[in-house]
Structures are given as structure tokens and as C-alpha cells.
Amino acid sequence: MRLLEKAIKEKGVVLPDNILKVGAFLNNQLDVALLKKVGKDIYKHFSDCGVTKILTVESSGIGLSCLTAQFFNCNVVFAKKSKTSNVSGEVYSADCFSYTHKNNNTLIVPAEFLSENDRVLILDDFLAHGEAVSALRKIISLSGATLVGVAIAIEKGFQGAGDKLRAEGVDLYSCAVVDKMTENKITFRHI
Amino acid sequence: MRLLEKAIKEKGVVLPDNILKVGAFLNNQLDVALLKKVGKDIYKHFSDCGVTKILTVESSGIGLSCLTAQFFNCNVVFAKKSKTSNVSGEVYSADCFSYTHKNNNTLIVPAEFLSENDRVLILDDFLAHGEAVSALRKIISLSGATLVGVAIAIEKGFQGAGDKLRAEGVDLYSCAVVDKMTENKITFRHI
Numbered sequence: 555m556r557l558l559e560k561a562i563k564e565k566g567v568v569l570p571d572n573i574l575k576v577g578a579f580l581n582n583q584l585d586v587a588l589l590k591k592v593g594k595d596i597y598k599h600f601s602d603c604g605v606t607k608i609l610t611v612e613s614s615g616i617g618l619s620c621l622t623a624q625f626f627n628c629n630v631v632f633a634k635k636s637k638t639s640n641v642s643g644e645v646y647s648a649d650c651f652s653y654t655h656k657n658n659n660t661l662i663v664p665a666e667f668l669s670e671n672d673r674v675l676i677l678d679d680f681l682a683h684g685e686a687v688s689a690l691r692k693i694i695s696l697s698g699a700t701l702v703g704v705a706i707a708i709e710k711g712f713q714g715a716g717d718k719l720r721a722e723g724v725d726l727y728s729c730a731v732v733d734k735m736t737e738n739k740i741t742f743r744h745i
Numbered sequence: 746m747r748l749l750e751k752a753i754k755e756k757g758v759v760l761p762d763n764i765l766k767v768g769a770f771l772n773n774q775l776d777v778a779l780l781k782k783v784g785k786d787i788y789k790h791f792s793d794c795g796v797t798k799i800l801t802v803e804s805s806g807i808g809l810s811c812l813t814a815q816f817f818n819c820n821v822v823f824a825k826k827s828k829t830s831n832v833s834g835e836v837y838s839a840d841c842f843s844y845t846h847k848n849n850n851t852l853i854v855p856a857e858f859l860s861e862n863d864r865v866l867i868l869d870d871f872l873a874h875g876e877a878v879s880a881l882r883k884i885i886s887l888s889g890a891t892l893v894g895v896a897i898a899i900e901k902g903f904q905g906a907g908d909k910l911r912a913e914g915v916d917l918y919s920c921a922v923v924d925k926m927t928e929n930k931i932t933f934r935h936i
Contacts, residue, residue, distance in 0.1 A: 577855060577858075578857070578858075582822065582823065582825065582854075582855060582858065583820055583821070583822045583855075583858045584807075584810075584811055584814075584820060584821040584822075584823070585820055586811055586814040586815055586819070586820055586821060587818065589811070590815065612803065612804035613803035613804040613807060613823070613825075616775075616804060616807040616808050616811075617807050617808065617810075617811040617821065619775075619808075620775055620777055620780070620807075620808040620811050620812055621811055621812070621815075623775075623777040624777055624778075624781065624812075627778065628777070629774055629775060629776055629777055630774070630775040630777055630808065631773065631774045631775075632773065632775070632804070634773065634804075663773075664768060664773060664774075666769070667768075667769075667773065667774045
């Protein structure tokens with residue numbers, strides 16, 4: 555999606571350790587007009603998939619998920635991050651390592667919010683090593699719901715998780731795929 | 746707002762320690778159609794205030810803020826919670842005690858996302874003891890921006906922070922005000 559690529563080029567900052575900082579429009583500050591267009595782009599790809607729920611992770615996936623869910627007329631469920639695996643109540647949980655923060659989290663979704671009748675679209679702001687998507691897939695699997703696909707705003711193509719998902723047959727739609735980035739230049743993949 | 750009161754009555758759960766659990770529509774699961782209507786209700790109150798930015802706190806304020814920001818045609822900035830006051834970089838920060846989690850957080854907003862030209866609407870899902878709103882007001886004050894008002898989905902009227910803000914002359918708009926709650930009954934304030 556060229557509009558998103560333009561925002562990444564103009565406002566994104568490449569930091570050491572392959573971190574792409576997009577706090578100006580996707581995280582910390584949310585450019586709602588832009589993200590609504592990103593949401594519409596995601597909707598176009600998955601519009602005929604019968605999505606009943608969008609599943610994301612707090613915090614940075616929530617804004618885009620809500621703006622996208624309007625097009626699907628569905629609810630958003632977000633997994634909370636807990637430092638402990640010691641979770642009580644009826645929940646689905648899965649462990650998740652954060653490369654950005656270099657720590658382990660347990661992602662938790664109350665069981666009442668996902669059922670075997672749900673057709674779930676996973677949505678997140680970034681796809682890098684794929685840890686969050688793996689954990690969310692595990693949660694969907696535990697709930698008995700159906701995974702419709704995975705929607706990502708920015709995929710870091712060079713970190714491989716996206717191509718691995720595609721090879722597995724997952725319907726992955728990334729609005730922008732960064733194939734290479736240096737401090738001065740960001741190169742996008744166009745299929 | 747009667748629609749929100751209806752959702753609270755039907756789906757809210759009153760827990761010990763004056764906790765009102767609304768995970769089914771406002772937190773954890775987000776009822777996007779309902780929250781869009783709540784956002785429109787907030788917009789009606791502040792539509793002529795020249796709002797340039799909505800300021801909220803991660804995580805549960807983000808969804809409603811994004812859906813509301815569409816009506817104002819403005820961006821959302823969310824404060825991140827940090828366990829440490831030891832914050833580097835150009836940021837505005839303020840301490841905030843969480844009665845729900847019984848811990849202290851420092852709320853942080855990068856300085857680049859708030860300027861003295863901004864007219865800021867604070868938006869949050871709950872107003873109870875007012876700790877988060879106080880911290881966000883401090884951040885706005887540090888940035889030199891103008892506080893337009895405070896929008897809240899659910900105010901716990903019996904905990905007093907709302908009336909204190911009103912007495913200070915803050916333009917506080919709460920879509921639903923709970924005046925009393927027990928396990929079996931929730932009573933709303935209607936002015």
C-alpha cells in the first residue's frame with residue numbers, strides 16, 4: 555500500500571538492532587486518517603472471508619484493529635500481556651518472546667471472548683520474527699475457532715516470519731513489506 | 746448515554762473493591778459498533794472546541810480514542826506506562842498510581858507528539874480516583890498545550906474524582922456516571 559510506504563519513508567526512523575520506529579503514526583501517536591485507510595485495505599483482502607472477530611495484542615495493535623473492525627462489522631479482542639504464566643480463570647494463554655523488549659510475556663485471552671464458531675482474523679502492527687502471531691495462533695487453536703488469516707501493517711520481510719507463514723499456507727496480507735533497511739534507505743517488496 | 750448504560754447493566758460485572766468489569770465491550774473485547782456511538786456522543790459535546798489531538802493511556806483507552814478521533818479528524822496520542830521514572834529522551838512524564846493494579850506507573854509521552862499549539866482532549870475508558878487524568882493533565886501542562894476537556898466512557902461518580910474536576914471548572918463529559926453499584930444493581934446518575 556503506497557500510502558503506508560510513503561508514511562514509513564517520511565516518518566519512520568531506522569534504529570540499531572533492526573528496529574523501525576514508527577511512533578509518529580502507528581504507535582504512541584496514531585494517524586487515525588491513515589490507519590483507517592490501512593484498515594480499508596485490509597478489509598478489501600479479507601472481505602469475503604466471513605470474519606467474525608479481529609484478534610490482536612495490546613497495545614499497539616488495538617487502534618488499527620478497531621478502525622479495521624468497522625469495515626467488517628465485528629468486534630476486536632486483544633490479548634493482554636502478563637509477566638507470569640500463573641493465570642487464573644477461564645483463559646487461553648500462550649508464551650511469547652519479545653525481541654524488541656528482550657523479555658518473555660504470556661498472552662492471555664479470556665475464554666468467553668473466543669468460541670469455536672468464530673472466524674478470526676489476526677491483526678498486528680508489525681510482523682518481524684512472528685512470535686506474537688504464533689502465540690495468537692495457539693490461542694485460536696485452543697479456543698477451537700477458525701483462523702481466517704493474518705493482517706499486518708508492516709512486515710519486516712528480511713526477518714523471515716512472513717515467508718514462513720506463506721509457505722505454511724496461511725493467508726497473510728501485509729500492507730507494506732520492508733525488504734531491506736539501513737539508516738538512510740528503506741526498500742519495499744513489490745510482488 | 747442510555748445505550749452505554751444498557752451495555753453496562755447487561756454485560757458489566759461488579760467485583761469486590763468497587764471494580765466494574767466491562768471486559769465484554771470496553772476492555773479485552775471491544776464492541777466496535779457501540780464504541781463508535783460512544784465516540785460520536787463525545788464528539789457532540791466537544792465538536793466546537795477545536796480539538797487537535799486526543800490524549801489517552803495504554804491500553805484500554807486506545808480503541809475508543811481511535812474511534813472517537815475519526816469524528817474530530819485528529820490524531821490520537823497514547824501515554825505509555827513505564828515502571829521506572831528513569832526515562833531518557835525528550836519526553837513528558839508524570840507519575841500515576843493504579844488502584845486496580847495497586848502499583849505505581851510513570852506515564853510517558855514523547856515531546857514531539859504534543860506542542861503548545863495543540864488543543865487536547867483527554868479521553869479514557871474509566872474515571873475513578875482520577876489518577877490517570879491528573880497525570881495526563883500534568884503532561885499537557887508540561888507541553889504547553891491547551892486542555893480542552895476530559896471525556897470518559899464510564900465515570901464512577903461515587904469515587905469523587907469527577908465532581909472534583911467539575912468543581913475545578915474542567916469541562917468533563919462522562920457518557921455514563923455510575924452513582925452506586927452492588928453485585929445486583931447498578932444505579933446511574935441522570936442530571
